Amino acid sequence: MTNFIQSIHAPIRAVIIDLDGTMLDTLPDFHVAINAMRGQFGYAPITREAIALMIGKGSENLIRGVLALENDAAGVEQRFDDAMAFYQGHYLAINGDHSALYEGVIDGLEAMQADGLRLACVTNKPIAFATPLLAQKGLAPYFEVVYGGDSLPRKKPDPMPLLQVCADFDLAPSQVVAIGDSSNDAEAARAAGCFVLTVPYGYNHGRAIHETDSDGIVTSLVEASMLIRSHNNDAH
Ligand SMILES: O=C(O)COP(=O)(O)O
Numbered sequence: 001m002t003n004f005i006q007s008i009h010a011p012i013r014a015v016i017i018d019l020d021g022t023m024l025d026t027l028p029d030f031h032v033a034i035n036a037m038r039g040q041f042g043y044a045p046i047t048r049e050a051i052a053l054m055i056g057k058g059s060e061n062l063i064r065g066v067l068a069l070e071n072d073a074a075g076v077e078q079r080f081d082d083a084m085a086f087y088q089g090h091y092l093a094i095n096g097d098h099s100a101l102y103e104g105v106i107d108g109l110e111a112m113q114a115d116g117l118r119l120a121c122v123t124n125k126p127i128a129f130a131t132p133l134l135a136q137k138g139l140a141p142y143f144e145v146v147y148g149g150d151s152l153p154r155k156k157p158d159p160m161p162l163l164q165v166c167a168d169f170d171l172a173p174s175q176v177v178a179i180g181d182s183s184n185d186a187e188a189a190r191a192a193g194c195f196v197l198t199v200p201y202g203y204n205h206g207r208a209i210h211e212t213d214s215d216g217i218v219t220s221l222v223e224a225s226m227l228i229r230s231h232n233n234d235a236h
């Protein structure tokens with residue numbers, strides 16, 4: 001946080017915001033869809049806590065992790081396509097039904113928009129899940145650009161989607177802040193050369209957010225908006 005506030009720097013012009021674990025608590029949706037898929041294989045339900053550990057690196061990683069509870073590597077690959085198809089069907093059927101906005105999300109987005117910041121959403125969620133979810137939760141109007149985990153050849157923690165947003169906005173990475181709940185967001189931002197703020201309330205593979213290298217931990221998007229505003233007031 002010290003770095004972020006005190007560095008003499010050009011103003012921040014855009015913010016890239018993560019979806020799962022940062023704007024929406026989607027864990028209950030994952031839980032319902034994963035256990036419905038597991039039921040089709042005759043596997044017992046697993047807990048939300050177990051699923052939370054496997055969220056963050058996209059659907060393929062999640063499905064492989066879930067199948068690995070009952071299968072060896074060959075079994076995982078053998079069942080992967082069916083498991084993914086079952087899971088996608090279940091997820092799309094309930095997408096958003098059990099998910100809720102975190103406190104301060106809309107107010108934070110409003111504040112950033114009022115300050116003239118351009119907004120992008122970069123998620124590892126498949127774009128076919130992300131687009132209707134953003135619309136359903138009233139988030140879509142805030143974002144000029146949305147990239148899902150399958151929108152580009154590489155996903156977070158690769159910097160590719162963040163660099164694509166910088167190119168879309170014609171901004172240098174140093175004029176852009178990423179906000180996320182996990183090490184994937186922070187590593188992608190660092191590799192892209194963007195600033196990064198993290199939130200402590202999401203899913204970080206079971207690790208405390210303090211263990212993740214960032215420019216600051218913010219308790220809400222409102223706090224993030226205030227930090228960016230104060231940075232910009234000091235910037236030249
Ligand atoms: O779908 C995931 O694995 C995580 O999605 P996120 O990038 O929005 O946190």
Ligand SMILES: [Mg+2]
Nearest residue numbers: 018020021181
């Ligand atoms: Mg996330």
